[in-house]
Amino acid sequence: xxxxxxxxxxxxxxxxxxxxxxxxxxxxxxxxxxxxxxxxxxxxxxxxxxxxxxxxxxxxxxxxxxxxxxxxxxxxxxxxxxxxxxxxxxxxxxxxxxxxxxxxxxxxxxxxxxxxxxxxxxxxxxxxxxxxxxxxxxxxxxxxxxxxxxxxxxxxxxxxxxxxxxxxxxxxxxxxxxxxxxxxxxxxxxxxxxxxxxxxxxxxxxxxxxxxxxxxxxxxxxxxxxxxxxxxxxxxxxxxxxxxxxxxxxxxxxxxxxxxxxxxxxxxxxxxxxxxxxxxxxxxxxxxxxxxxxxxxxxx
Amino acid sequence: xxxxxxxxxxxxxxxxxxxxxxxxxxxxxxxxxxxxxxxxxxxxxxxxxxxxxxxxxxxxxxxxxxxxxxxxxxxxxxxxxxxxxxxxxxxxxxxxxxxxxxxxxxxxxxxxxxxxxxxxxxxxxxxxxxxxxxxxxxxxxxxxxxxxxxxxxxxxxxxxxxxxxxxxxxxxxxxxxxxxxxxxxxxxxxxxxxxxxxxxxxxxxxxxxxxxxxxxxxxxxxxxxxxxxxxxxxxxxxxxxxxxxxxxxxxxxxxxxxxxxxxxxxxxxxxxxxxxxxxxxxxxxxxxxxxxxxxxxxxxxxxxxxxxxxxxxxxxxxxxxxxxxxxxxxxxxxxxxxxxxxxxxxxxxxxxxxxxxxxxxxxxxxxx
Amino acid sequence: xxxxxxxxxxxxxxxxxxxxxxxxxxxxxxxxxxxxxxxxxxxxxxxxxxxxxxxxxxxxxxxxxxxxxxxxxxxxxxxxxxxxxxxxxxxxxxxxxxxxxxxxxxxxxxxxxxxxxxxxxxxxxxxxxxxxxxxxxxxxxxxxxxxxxxxxxxxxxxxxxxxxxxxxxxxxxxxxxxxxxxxxxxxxxxxxxxxxxxxxxxxxxxxxxxxxxxxxxxxxxxxxxxxxxxxxxxxxxxxxxxxxxxxxxxxxxxxxxxxxxxxxxx
Numbered sequence: 001x002x003x004x005x006x007x008x009x010x011x012x013x014x015x016x017x018x019x020x021x022x023x024x025x026x027x028x029x030x031x032x033x034x035x036x037x038x039x040x041x042x043x044x045x046x047x048x049x050x051x052x053x054x055x056x057x058x059x060x061x062x063x064x065x066x067x068x069x070x071x072x073x074x075x076x077x078x079x080x081x082x083x084x085x086x087x088x089x090x091x092x093x094x095x096x097x098x099x100x101x102x103x104x105x106x107x108x109x110x111x112x113x114x115x116x117x118x119x120x121x122x123x124x125x126x127x128x129x130x131x132x133x134x135x136x137x138x139x140x141x142x143x144x145x146x147x148x149x150x151x152x153x154x155x156x157x158x159x160x161x162x163x164x165x166x167x168x169x170x171x172x173x174x175x176x177x178x179x180x181x182x183x184x185x186x187x188x189x190x191x192x193x194x195x196x197x198x199x200x201x202x203x204x205x206x207x208x209x210x211x212x213x214x215x216x217x218x219x220x221x222x223x224x225x226x227x228x229x230x231x232x233x234x235x236x237x238x239x240x241x242x243x244x245x246x247x248x249x250x251x252x253x254x255x256x257x258x259x260x261x262x263x264x265x266x267x268x269x270x271x272x273x274x275x276x277x278x279x280x281x282x283x284x285x286x287x288x289x290x291x292x293x294x295x296x297x298x299x300x
Numbered sequence: 301x302x303x304x305x306x307x308x309x310x311x312x313x314x315x316x317x318x319x320x321x322x323x324x325x326x327x328x329x330x331x332x333x334x335x336x337x338x339x340x341x342x343x344x345x346x347x348x349x350x351x352x353x354x355x356x357x358x359x360x361x362x363x364x365x366x367x368x369x370x371x372x373x374x375x376x377x378x379x380x381x382x383x384x385x386x387x388x389x390x391x392x393x394x395x396x397x398x399x400x401x402x403x404x405x406x407x408x409x410x411x412x413x414x415x416x417x418x419x420x421x422x423x424x425x426x427x428x429x430x431x432x433x434x435x436x437x438x439x440x441x442x443x444x445x446x447x448x449x450x451x452x453x454x455x456x457x458x459x460x461x462x463x464x465x466x467x468x469x470x471x472x473x474x475x476x477x478x479x480x481x482x483x484x485x486x487x488x489x490x491x492x493x494x495x496x497x498x499x500x501x502x503x504x505x506x507x508x509x510x511x512x513x514x515x516x517x518x519x520x521x522x523x524x525x526x527x528x529x530x531x532x533x534x535x536x537x538x539x540x541x542x543x544x545x546x547x548x549x550x551x552x553x554x555x556x557x558x559x560x561x562x563x564x565x566x567x568x569x570x571x572x573x574x575x576x577x578x579x580x581x582x583x584x585x586x587x588x589x590x591x592x593x594x595x596x597x598x599x600x601x602x603x604x605x606x607x608x609x610x611x612x613x614x615x616x617x618x619x620x621x622x623x624x625x626x627x628x629x630x631x632x633x634x635x636x637x638x639x640x641x642x643x644x645x646x647x648x649x650x651x652x653x654x655x656x657x658x659x660x661x662x663x664x665x666x667x668x
Numbered sequence: 669x670x671x672x673x674x675x676x677x678x679x680x681x682x683x684x685x686x687x688x689x690x691x692x693x694x695x696x697x698x699x700x701x702x703x704x705x706x707x708x709x710x711x712x713x714x715x716x717x718x719x720x721x722x723x724x725x726x727x728x729x730x731x732x733x734x735x736x737x738x739x740x741x742x743x744x745x746x747x748x749x750x751x752x753x754x755x756x757x758x759x760x761x762x763x764x765x766x767x768x769x770x771x772x773x774x775x776x777x778x779x780x781x782x783x784x785x786x787x788x789x790x791x792x793x794x795x796x797x798x799x800x801x802x803x804x805x806x807x808x809x810x811x812x813x814x815x816x817x818x819x820x821x822x823x824x825x826x827x828x829x830x831x832x833x834x835x836x837x838x839x840x841x842x843x844x845x846x847x848x849x850x851x852x853x854x855x856x857x858x859x860x861x862x863x864x865x866x867x868x869x870x871x872x873x874x875x876x877x878x879x880x881x882x883x884x885x886x887x888x889x890x891x892x893x894x895x896x897x898x899x900x901x902x903x904x905x906x907x908x909x910x911x912x913x914x915x916x917x918x919x920x921x922x923x924x925x926x927x928x929x930x931x932x933x934x
Contacts, residue, residue, distance in 0.1 A: 028755035029763060032748055036770050039810050043785030044777065050785075100684040103677060110685075120912050121692060126874040127890045128904040132695035135702035135901065142698045173692070193395040196362050199382035200389040201409035201460060205673070211408070215399050234778030237874035241890060251780040258787060258879050274781035282776050297442055298398040364670055381670065 047278070050271035063268035067276060072253060076276075079233060079250040082164055086171035087228035093172070094179020094228075095221060101180065102187035115184070118177035125174055126237030133170050133242075137161060167242055167249075171235065175228050182227055186220035189299025216298055223291030230284045233277070250277060311339035311496040312373035312463045314359070319368035321354050328354045330520040332368070341490055341497040343507035346517035347543070352500045353468060355517075359498060360466050361385045372463045383412075388457030388495075389466045393473035395453055396441040402428060402452045403437040409460035427455040430489060447478040454486060458493060465490065465497040471506060483510055504544045508532060516540045533583075534569075538657045541581045546619075548582040548629050549659060559658065561651060562603035569655045579659035584619060586654050587631035589638075592646035604649040608641050622647060696908070703902040717898030718906075724896075727903055730888030733801055737884060738867040740805040745816045745866050746859065748809070753820055754851055757829055771817035774810055779875045782810070790880045801882040808873060812866040819865060823858020827851075868911045 054060035066072060101114050137144045137154060138161060144154050160166055190213060198208040236251035247253045250273065257270035314336040321329040329351040336342050344352040357363040359370055361382035369378050377385050396405050406424040415423070428437055431451040441449055450470050457465060470486070471479045487510050490497050501507050507514045508528040515525040516539070524536040535541035552561035557571035559580050566580060592605055606624035618638035620631045629649060641647050704713045721727055749771075756763045774782070786807055793803055829851070836850045852859065874886035883891070885907060893900035 025759045029752055029760060029767075032752035032767070035748060035806075035809075036813075038789070039786070039806050040770065040773060040782075040813075043782055043789060045785075046788060047781065047785040096684055097688050100681040100688075103681060116916055117692070120868075120916070123869065123872060124908075126872060126886055127893070127900075128699075128872070128886070128908055131702075131893070131901050131904050132699045136695045136698040140702075142701050143694065173695070176688075176691075191394055193391045194397060196360075196382070197389065197391065197395045197397070197456075198408075198412075199362065200360055200385075200387055200466075201456070202383050202386075202412040203408075204383055207412060211411075212397055216397075230776075234780065236778075236780040237878075237886070240874070240878070251778070254780050254784060255879060258784065270784050274784040277781045278777050281778055285776050 047271045047274045050268055051275045053268055055266065055268065063266075063272035064276075066266065066269040066272060071247065072273075075247055075250050075253050078164060078248055082168050082171070082249060083229045083232035086168045086175050086232045087225050089168075090172050090175025090228050090232075091179050091183075091221060091225040094176040094224075095183055097176060098180045098183045098187055102184055102190075106188075114180070118180045120177075122174050122177040122181055125235060127241040129170060129173060129238055130241035133161075133166070133173075162242060162244060164248065167239055170238055170242065171232050174235075175232060178231060179224055179228060182224045183220065186217055186224075186295055186299050189295075190216065219291045220295040220299070223288045223295065226284045226288040226291070230281045230288070233284075234281060311337075311494050313338050313371075314373075314464050314496050314498070315369075315371040316355070316359065317369040317371065319355060319358055319370070320366045321351075321358060321363065322366045327520050329358070332520075332522055334515060334522065334525065336496050336498065338496055339494045340512045341487070341499060341510060343499040343501060343511035343514045344517055345501055345504055345507040345514055345544070347502060350517040351520040352502075352517050354520075356466050356468055356498060356500045359464065360387050360389050386460065386463045387466055388460060388462035388464070390450065390453045390457050390468065390470045392469045393446065393449070396444075396449055396456075398441045401438050401440055402433065402444065402455075405441075405452055406456045406459050409456065413460065423459060424455075427459045428452070430458070430492070431455045432485070445478075446474050447482050450474065450482060451485070454489065458489070458495070462495070465493075465495045467497065467499045469501055470499075472501070472503070479506070486510065508544070516543060518543070534655075535657060536569075538581060538659055541657045542659075546584050546630055546632075548584065548587065549579050550582055550627060550629065552578060552580045554578045554658065559656060564604070564651045564653075566651060566653055567655045569657050573658055581657045581659055582629075582651060583654070584630040584632035586652040586656075587629060588633060588650045588652065589620060589622070589631055589641050589647045590650060591640070592648050604651070606647060606649065608643050608645050608647055610643055611638055611641070620647075622649060624649075696905075699901055699905050699908075703898055703905055705898065717896070718902045720896065720899045721903055721906070724892060724899055726883070726888050727892055727899070730883055730885045731903075731907075733883075734871055734885035736802060737805055737808065738870040740802060741808045741812060741870050742863040742866045744805055744809050745812055745862065749813070749816055749862075750820060750851075750859070751847060753817075753824060754829065754833075754847065757824060758833060768817070768821075771813045773813075775814045779811060780879075783876055783879045786876075787880060801877075801884065804877060804880070804882055804884070807876050807880070808866075808870050811873065811876070812869050815865045815869065816862040819858050819861035820855075823855035823861070826858075827854045864914050864917065868914050871907060871911055 051063050052059055052061070054062045067076065097114075101111050104111055133141075135141050139155075139159060147154055155161070161169075194212050194216075195208050198212050203211070234251075236255070239249055239252055240255065243249075243252065247256050254270055254273050254277075257266070257273065316332055316334045319329055319332040320327070332351070332355055334342070344355060346352045354363065358365050358368075361377070361380055361384075365378060369376055371377065372385070396402075397408065400408065403421065403424045406427050407420040410420045410423060425434070425437060428434055431454055433448060433451050433455070436444065436448060436452075441452075444452065453470070467486070471483055474482065483506055499507070499510060508531070511528060513526060514528050514531045516523045516531060518539045524531060524540045526536075531540065532545055535544060541547055550561050552559045552566075554568070554573050554575050554577075556575070557568055557573070558565050559568055559573075559578060560566075561580050561582070566582075589608075604624070606622045606629070608620055609623045609628075610621040612619040612621070613635065614632075616635060617632055618635045620633070620638050620641060622629045622631060631649065703717050704715060706712055706714050752767065756767050790803070790807070797803070832850050832854065833846050836846045841850070871885060873884065874890075876882075877884040877887050878890075885903075889900045889903050889907075892903070
């Protein structure tokens with residue numbers, strides 16, 4: 001349907017546009033919208049649309065049946081598991097480190113160094129990070145060998161390093177710094193008067209953490225943990241470099257579908273998987289945003 | 301109402317003995333000795349860094365003394381932690397717990413004392429009524445104005461029926477209008493409860509208006525302690541004279557226990573001041589004005605003849621600014637008198653022979 | 669704070685920092701140690717793996733290509749995002765929320781998911797236009813959008829854009845002059861920030877390159893590691909240090925220009 005051939009459309013358009021052409025002001029944003037249209041919105045549409053198109057070309061949800069297959073389901077569970085564990089551990093250790101930073105001089109060298117380093121390391125991942133751990137606690141790694149020389153065998157029941165536990169440990173390397181970066185603002189919002197008020201009202205250190213600092217920080221802590229979950233859930237490069245066996249977690253399943261023959265035979269499945277991942281991350285990030293808003297009212 | 305609060309109206313004596321606090325080699329508080337009578341309100345007044353807040357925190361137990369003692373009702377509490385001292389504290393600002401309602405905030409200290417929930421609520425509501433916030437019990441801090449937050453903080457501090465009430469610049473974060481109202485409100489509540497109170501401020505007007513006695517502090521030392529009128533009319537040291545109220549600095553000659561300021565002899569607070577050039581500190585109230593013509597004025601201007609450059613109307617009194625050519629002098633008088641000298645008119649100044657102080661240092665004398 | 673609590677706190681902080689330093693520094697050190705090992709068990713330290721970097725053509729090419737990608741992506745980002753953000757702020761404020769939403773969208777679409785949708789696009793590009801790896805810059809621009817947007821947003825918030833441009837326009841400056849001589853010079857930190865963040869992200873990127881069948885630095889490191897672990901680890905250390913230096917410059921330059929404490933001491 002073209003606008004010119006439809007008098008009703010023309011009639012409706014006139015009062016809206018006031019009879020004028022598109023204002024020139026809008027030209028300023030055209031390049032940006034064309035660009036994100038092609039490289040962000042179009043791919044997103046391809047994913048959504050592609051996941052809804054069955055092998056025979058009709059619209060169906062059959063692609064999502066593929067996620068129900070046992071090996072696929074297993075990788076989904078693995079992904080959730082490793083993301084949860086690395087998020088919870090990362091959040092705990094990260095919060096401790098953030099606390100140590102926040103209780104120091106706010107303009108001091110230590111704080112600035114730690115924050116800068118955290119900014120770098122939080123983005124770290126992939127082959128390089130995997131190498132670093134292989135060189136440390138791999139079977140030829142310096143720490144592994146050193147412990148072995150001192151009579152301690154790190155892997156008495158088989159090498160867990162090249163499996164999910166190893167991956168979880170490596171994830172902590174970028175999860176902890178990310179936690180420091182996102183949790184510090186909440187800690188900075190805690191005012192020294194609150195501790196002093198608690199003390200003068202008869203409360204102990206335990207009371208302060210139990211009734212004041214704990215409840216104040218908890219929403220932010222929970223929100224940051226969710227962010228860490230999304231971060232681990234989306235991570236691909238590190239797993240690809242470490243895990244020799246394919247398809248153990250969701251991103252590796254997507255990789256397998258993109259690069260192998262089985263993938264080209266069922267193009268809808270990769271898109272359905274991608275959409276499922278986006279959905280999980282979207283839900284988690286929305287909850288994160290919600291909790292952050294709650295916190296920002298308290299800790300300014 | 302007020303029964304439970306008045307029941308606690310047995311203020312205790314608070315004694316600070318030779319309190320000293322040194323931070324990394326810097327003396328923040330030097331040998332402060334001060335006794336507050338039961339139910340008395342003493343204001344510690346001074347510029348920032350004078351040690352007044354340090355003194356308050358030592359009384360609260362939020363900081364540890366280097367040496368000296370703190371006694372509540374004769375009992376030595378120097379080594380007790382803040383949470384076992386029974387002090388009520390109101391901070392400068394933002395001290396309410398933001399995740400609790402006003403009622404929960406006020407009840408917090410009672411919760412720490414294991415008072416049961418029914419009783420907690422009853423007493424918290426009574427305290428909120430005392431500070432005039434009955435309708436606001438379920439509001440959170442961010443739903444209250446700055447002045448309301450400080451009222452809740454006051455109610456919270458008093459809810460535990462403390463032995464001593466400590467106020468750390470509780471009004472300095474508020475705007476001028478609210479400040480005046482809340483100041484009077486704090487005094488009313490303090491008198492009603494009858495609690496011994498230490499009030500720290502850098503605002504002299506506030507200190508003079510609220511306190512039974514004012515202690516002026518400077519560089520970790522107590523310069524003068526006395527009722528507001530004494531502090532204002534008979535400052536013991538040049539620092540107090542200059543810090544409290546407005547003061548004219550006029551050059552003169554010290555000779556034999558007097559100072560001669562432009563032909564007028566004024567007695568000295570300290571007659572042992574050595575002879576020589578000096579700067580006399582003269583209150584605006586001690587300066588009165590007459591028309592220049594009255595004294596058969598010489599056109600060149602006598603030693604105390606000048607031109608009015610501004611008249612500030614303050615209500616019952618007015619403050620007149622007079623330019624003597626080499627120095628500007630303020631005079632304060634009833635508005636009816638001041639209106640005889642509009643800006644631009646020539647006037648002759650008369651100095652009332654009250655005892656005056658001499659400014660402290662040579663540099664001050666040089667720049668005057 | 670009482671003395672005993674202060675001492676306990678300092679002890680706790682010391683322990684935490686010591687453990688963190690061990691966890692984060694030992695692997696980097698170990699990687700360096702690994703790259704200087706000799707062939708035999710008891711052979712001496714050697715830098716032969718490092719020396720082999722320039723003579724491994726794959727690596728040399730990949731390093732150049734990744735640096736080019738980083739540069740192009742940063743320039744594209746500044747050329748596209750900055751004018752759009754300025755324009756929206758000045759003339760189309762109601763689009764502000766939409767632009768922000770779009771720029772932050774990549775945070776909720778994992779790269780591994782986005783690549784599924786972007787792959788058909790790149791097959792089409794390589795068939796019809798170019799099979800040069802530099803085309804990856806367009807996809808990388810999407811990845812850096814959220815980070816670039818945030819730092820440019822902070823920079824624009826700190827200057828009074830409207831008054832600056834109105835003053836410049838009233839003195840006869842065209843829009844190009846306004847951008848280059850008024851906006852850019854007034855927010856050097858934010859621009860440096862956005863550029864260095866983009867560059868470091870591109871240098872570490874693996875997902876897109878690998879799955880779209882291009883060989884950038886990270887992909888090359890992986891390939892080379894199959895043949896010569898020492899050399900690829902040496903490159904990994906080098907690239908890591910490079911990214912680290914970039915971001916250190918950034919955070920210290922930034923920290924000096926915007927000292928803003930969150931007002932906990934009123």
